[in-house]
Amino acid sequence: MSSDPWGRVDETGTVYVRTADGEQVVGSWAAGSPEEALTYFERKYEGLVVEIGLLEKRVQTTDLSAKDAQTAIGHLREQVDAHHAVGDLDALRGRLDKLVASVEERREERKQQRAKQSDEARKSKEDLVTEAEQLAQSDQWRAAGERLRALVDTWKGLPRLDRKSDDELWHRFSHARSAFSKRRKAHFAQLDAQREEARRTKERLVAEAESLSGSTDWGPTAARYRELMTQWKSAGRAQREHEDDLWNRFRGAQDVFFAARSSVFAERDAEQSENLKLKEELAEEAEKILPVTDLKTSRAAFRSINERWEAIGHVPRDARAKVEGRMHAVERAIQEAEEAEWRRTNPEARARAEGLTGQLQAAVDKLRAQIDQARAQGNSSKADKLERELEGRQALLDQALKGLQEFGG
Template sequence: MSSDPWGRVDETGTVYVRTADGEQVVGSWQAGSPEEALAYFERKYEGLVVEIGLLEKRVKTTDLSAKDAQAAIDHLREQVEAHHAVGDLEALRTRLAELVKTVDSRREERKAQRAKQSDEARQAKEDLVTEAEQLAQSDQWRAAGERLRSLVDTWKGLPRLDRKSDDELWHRFSHARSAFSKRRKAHFAQLDAQREDARKAKEKLVAEAESLSDSTDWGPTAARYRELMAEWKAAGRAQREHEDDLWNRFRGAQDVFFAARGSAFAERDAEQTENLKLKEELAAEAEKLLPITDLKSARSAFRSINERWEAIGHVPRDARPKVEGRMHTVDRAIQEAEEAEWRRTNPEARARAAGLTGQLQAAVDKLRTQIDQARAQGNTSKAEKLERELEGRQALLDQALKGLQEFGG
């Protein structure tokens, strides 16, 4: 008979292992000596030790799921309980029991972690919903719209909650976005309607101005033209594609009338020459307002200059385009400054700032090309006329560039 501290082999070849509950039969060995039998079952024990050690390492150092870990523990426990190995089986039971505790602890940790992640995701989505509902009331159409699109991307990157909670939060989120879209659509529809009303009103003003252009009732007609101008300014701006054309027709009708009146008042040339001198002085005074740095002050100063301008009377017809062009340049610069101020409080104009600058730059480049062509052709008069127009366009471009910088580029 052969034995060691944890097992023995009796004279029949039966192998026993010693446990706390007494000896347990491991198996029968008839193929060799008792020492070989013990060595064989001791190796099986060592194999269990290695397997348990590897499982302990996997549980502690990998993301092995609790379910898979428990299945591996149960498999090893079955082998230990089968008593097919010689060694300290109780020590293996203890290690497996500790491993069960570790797996349970890891399971709870992961459960807590999932709960924490869920709470964080819930809070993040609630924060997104709150911000979206606040943005839904915003009048910063471009900025709020971009932010809402960004919130959608953020939402898509967050994990889902339980279906009921996720659906409820998404419903609120989606409703806020829809509410904002409806308000924005209504705002721009109203703006379009206002511009359409302005267009219709200015169409009527143009029609009347054109009907008066051949009148010889100089005083009353001139007064009516001043009233029409006041009504024009009060009508507001029409759509960009209509505004310039309507203005050209309106101003053209006045030009026809005042040109005829000027012809009829040819005997007043001397007075008109003096008027020209006075208006050139006013134009120079107005030009000192450029570039516009203080809009309120410039507007007030220009209004005063314009009132004095209107009080002076007419100038010689051939000199009028140039001197009026100088005043119109300043007037347009003030208008552009007013539009720039309006854009700063109305984000709808921001989207057009870059386009306006590009259009003005194209116009400036075109005028410069035309000037070069006129000079090359020896047409000095045309070149000078184009240069005066270029001055006005350049002033507008400078103002537009300044406005674009205020929008952050």
């Protein structure tokens, strides 16, 4: 008979294994020595040890499902319970029991993890729905549209919930996207209508601008172009494919008109600048007439200068007042000389001036006599009053005498 700590072979060749419940028959061994029999069944035990070790590692380090793990444990337990190996079978049962507990623990962890992931997925999807419903009211068409597409991609990456919850949230999410798409479609339809109306309006403006481009009625046409520009700005934008072409035609028509006007105005400005130079020379010639010493000669000279002046034409507007003022000053000087000559040679005016002077002189003499009389009588108050009246009459007399001097006497 042969034995070791965990088993023995009796004289009949029966192999036994020692367990906590006593010896259990492993099998019979007819060929070879008892030591070889024990060695054979010990190797079977070592094989079980290796298999259990591998399963323990898979449970701890891989995502082996609980179902598969339990199947593997059951298979190994059947082998251990069959007692076809020599070794510490109770220790293997203990390891298998721990492995069962470990699998259950992993199952519970995964269950909790799945529940947590589900809660997180629900929260994430609810957040996506809330944001989508807010975006559905947005007028930021491009940004909101891009964001909604990004939310769809995010949704697809999230785990599914239970069917009812997932369908309800998806319905809200989809409804928000549809509402946004409907509003955006309506907005752009309205925008297209407005742009089409702007295109028709601008085509009319272009047609009128092009019809005016050859006009030489400079002032009214320039004013009309300004009105057309105001209407253009208030018309809004046409479709992109039409806007630039319409603007180029509109601007081109204006450019043709204003270029022609500028050319004409440049020629006119050059002509008026030359006219100004000629009139300044005439004004200088007219100023040499002053002072007027010979009225007849001065009048004839100014008439000759003025005839040449009238034949010259327009000067620049900003210089007109100054150069014309110089001529008017000479003209006024000649007119004043004529008026003085007329007063000096007019017999009726001279007679009236002499009569007025005589009357004022008599009044002054009378007042002086009255003043002398009042003072002689000691009436100072009356004398003072008459003195004030005398001052006024004397001033009138002095003025009349000055006017009489203009008549040469």
